[in-house]
Amino acid sequence: MDDTDPLMSIGAFARRVGLAPSALRFYDDCGVLRPARVDPATGYRGYAPDQEPRAVLVRRLREAGMPLADASVVLDGAREEARAVLEAHATRARETAASAAAAIDEILRALPGGPRPTVARLGGAELASAVRQVAPAAARAAVAQEFPVLGHVLVELARQEVRLVATDRYRLAVRALRPVASEGDPGRVLVDAAELRDLASWAMRMPEVAVEVDQRGARLRGGSAERALAPVDGAFPDYRAVLDAxxxxxxxxxxxxxxxxxxxxxxxxxxxxxxxxxxxxxxxxxxxxxxxxxxxxxxxxxxxxxxxxxxxxxxxxxxxxxxxxxxxxxxxxxxxxxxxxxxxxxxxxxxxxxxxxxxxx
The missing domain is CATH 3.10.150.10 (DNA Polymerase III, subunit A, domain 2)
Structure with a gap:
């Protein structure tokens, strides 16, 4: 192509849309992104400016790990078909990510030295508010005597989220918190609901509280003060299955x-x-x-x-x-x-x- 040609060369177009020239050749061969023109003498591909949105969408779909067959539906199918394909792919991606995270966590726990301590830093008032909302859902009296684990609050610590969960079988309460910072492997601990309410009153006065869980137990740290938790063993109900269902x-x-x-x-x-x-x-x-x-x-x-x-x-x-x-x-x-x-x-x-x-x- 000469300088008067309004089309872009494959190299210029590749730089503009963030794709490698080899990828553009591949998408041409697959029929996903045809060039606007192919020089019959040289075989050089030329791309028009109005092809940029499609090329960028192709790149984003591939970055999301979408197979070309599904990507073609998003590119050229009806709106509802495209939405269904995208939602199904998002579900598969979440499931794959969750399975990978669980596998990695299991491998980490099996490494010599055991799992790393789990630490999540939260605002003291935010933690106290979460306890106020969740702890009342824990079982009391006869139900707690029959099912002792239900008299406790489940505290789950992950990399991006801390969850407090309680249930008495008639009510289920879940509060998710975003930690200021977190480190270590995911962990969980069961804490007596009444004890956690007392600790929440203490945490309320702290600008920031660190929740720590390790092989020695669990504790809250605020400033120079430390309050031990008394975790218990038990199989807490699979609340995630309830929510998913x-x-x-x-x-x-x-x-x-x-x-x-x-x-x-x-x-x-x-x-x-x-x-x-x-x-x-x-x-x-x-x-x-x-x-x-x-x-x-x-x-x-x-x-x-x-x-x-x-x-x-x-x-x-x-x-x-x-x-x-x-x-x-x-x-x-x-x-x-x-x-x-x-x-x-x-x-x-x-x-x-x-x-x-x-x-x-």
């Missing part, structure tokens, strides 16, 4: 959290509390009861009943003026979220309309 929500209700809390508290604890959502109203109480709260609802009308003693702590644990209820069915776990805090999630089990014990997950 949640079906897609068919109904969503956003309502004033304080107003709903007051209505639940006024209902007492004598029997199931019925919630009925339709249009822009959330009715509370028996079918004939007139009180209703303004609400934003999506999905068809729905009615679901709760044990007020189980729902009330879930509302108390939230933050912000609104609460979001995500309902897949009147008999499945209901997700209770703070509209202002996506890092905290509670699952609450519904009950039958007639008096009786709450169903277990």
């Amino acid at each position: 949640l079906p897609t929500a068919r109904h969503r209700i956003i309502v004033d959290r304080s107003a709903l809390r007051a209505a639940v508290a006024d209902a007492g604890h004598d029997g199931p509390l019925l919630l009925r959502a339709e249009g822009r109203r959330l009715a509370i109480g028996p079918d004939a009861a007139p009180p209703a709260l303004p609400a934003i609802t999506t999905g068809p009308p729905v009615r679901v009943a709760f044990d007020p003693g189980v729902l009330l702590p879930a509302l108390d644990a939230g933050v912000g003026p609104d609460v979001l209820l995500e309902i897949s069915s009147p008999t499945g776990p209901v997700v209770v979220r703070s509209a202002d805090q996506g890092s905290f999630t509670t699952l609450v089990m519904p009950v039958h309309d007639d008096p009786g014990p709450p169903r277990r997950p």
